[in-house]
Amino acid sequence: MSSPVLFLMSTGPDGTTAFAPADPSAPHLRVDDLGATRGDGIFESVNVVGGVAQSLRHHLDRFARSAAMVDLPAPDATAWAVALKQAVAAHDPVPELLVKLIMTRGVEGSGVPTGWVHAFVAADHTRERVEGIDVLALERAYPSDVMTRAPWLLQGAKTLSYALNMAALRHARARGAHDVVFLASDGEVLEGPNSTVVAVFGDRWVTTPPELGILEGTTQGRAFDFAQQRGDRTEIGHLGLADLHSADALWLVSSGRLSAPVRSVDGTPRPVDVVLSAELLQHLLTVHD
Helix, strand or coil, X not given: CCCCEEEEEEECCCCCXXXXXXXXXXXXXXXXXXXXXXXXXEEEEEEEECCEECCHHHHHHHHHHHHHHXXXXXXXXXXXXXXXXXXXXXXXXXXXXXXXXXXXXXXXXXXXXXXXEEEECCCCCHHHHHHCEXXXXXXXXXXXXXXXXXXXXXXXXXXXXXXXXXXHHXXXXXXXXXXXXXXXXXXXXXXXXXXXXXXXXXXXXXXXXXXXXCCCCHHHHHHHHHHHHCCCEEEECCCXXXXXXXXXXXXXXXXXXXXXXXXXXXXXXXXXXXXXHHHHHHHHCCCCX
């Protein structure tokens, strides 16, 4: 097993950002860091294929949007990108890596954020990618216009506060499912706990709008690139529970797992387009800077 690689962030007196390599097996995070005590921070997970970070600019842009939403200092995109590339170069060569960019509000009262870049071999998702997954549709208990009605809920920011998402996944797995699709209280399809919904109807590929309080998916963007290369149409549109059952193809896509075809929703089997799923996965496993 390849060893993970860690680069720690430091902030200079003038606010400049620098990173230095550190021992990933040694303790680094203080017990009074607000990332640990309150989940007060943001992160990105970047898939690296063949040594190349996929959709890095998109990830960095989303990292900056999350920072702005939670009133953290704007990340220095160049410094974070360089640290990520250094971490990838320092890691043993492997077909796929996952690199996490993490920034917290720092030690309580310090006013100085904590940050690190962590590169490691992710879990093996081959089975889900090929055989598909069973999902439950669970209500998130927010209306679909939560971003405008209650912006302080931080829907659409990629924060460290993942307790709800992890609870939803445990609930699904306790009931024999692999994953979850969240629904708004008014029935709109939102996203998975750590994935984006992509549905195909004929030659039309649809994903749900970020305006519903969900993350704009980086892997979803690459899936849409694939659809457009095929000559299919792509659309940011609204979906309901019935659409999850009726779609000709349905995936949950994410940086770590890439694409997983959905083979059942709430215990009801649904069709899996094996050929299209394999072609999409191959596209996502191809290097795209």
